[in-house]
Amino acid sequence: MVDVSLSVKAEIVPSLTRMTRVLTVVYGLTLIVLAVIPRAGTPGFGLSDWVLHALAYGVFGGLLLASCPCGVGTVQGVVVAVAGAASFGLATEFLQLLIPYRSFDVWDVVADTGGALIVVSMMWLSLSVWGSGRWTKP
Numbered sequence: 144m145v146d147v148s149l150s151v152k153a154e155i156v157p158s159l160t161r162m163t164r165v166l167t168v169v170y171g172l173t174l175i176v177l178a179v180i181p182r183a184g185t186p187g188f189g190l191s192d193w194v195l196h197a198l199a200y201g202v203f204g205g206l207l208l209a210s211c212p213c214g215v216g217t218v219q220g221v222v223v224a225v226a227g228a229a230s231f232g233l234a235t236e237f238l239q240l241l242i243p244y245r246s247f248d249v250w251d252v253v254a255d256t257g258g259a260l261i262v263v264s265m266m267w268l269s270l271s272v273w274g275s276g277r278w279t280k281p
Contacts, residue, residue, distance in 0.1 A: 205266055207259075209266075
């Protein structure tokens with residue numbers, strides 16, 4: 144009976160890691176689509192464009208951290224997640240240079256990086272304070 148539960152637990156962790164990585168890719172593709180479609184007026188929900196960027200890339204940074212092969216609770220994971228989200232934000236801004244109805248905005252990149260830094264730092268600090276054996280290398 145104990146062997147069965149341990150084998151099930153061992154199978155769940157890789158599938159969660161795989162699912163998190165797939166979700167990260169899908170979310171990244173969604174960010175690309177949102178970066179290239181025409182805007183219909185002002186950003187929704189009555190929030191500033193920078194707040195929306197920070198929220199979107201904060202989630203992306205969190206997903207990158209959760210799917211990072213070097214482990215969520217590591218400094219390397221934090222650096223990879225924040226740098227990855229910031230680089231992705233910069234790449235989408237450069238992509239917008241190629242689209243006539245969109246434009247490059249350095250402040251969007253700052254908001255992207257700030258959002259990722261805040262969310263990833265909060266995740267890392269919460270793991271440091273409360274700790275959990277689950278958030279280690281997959």
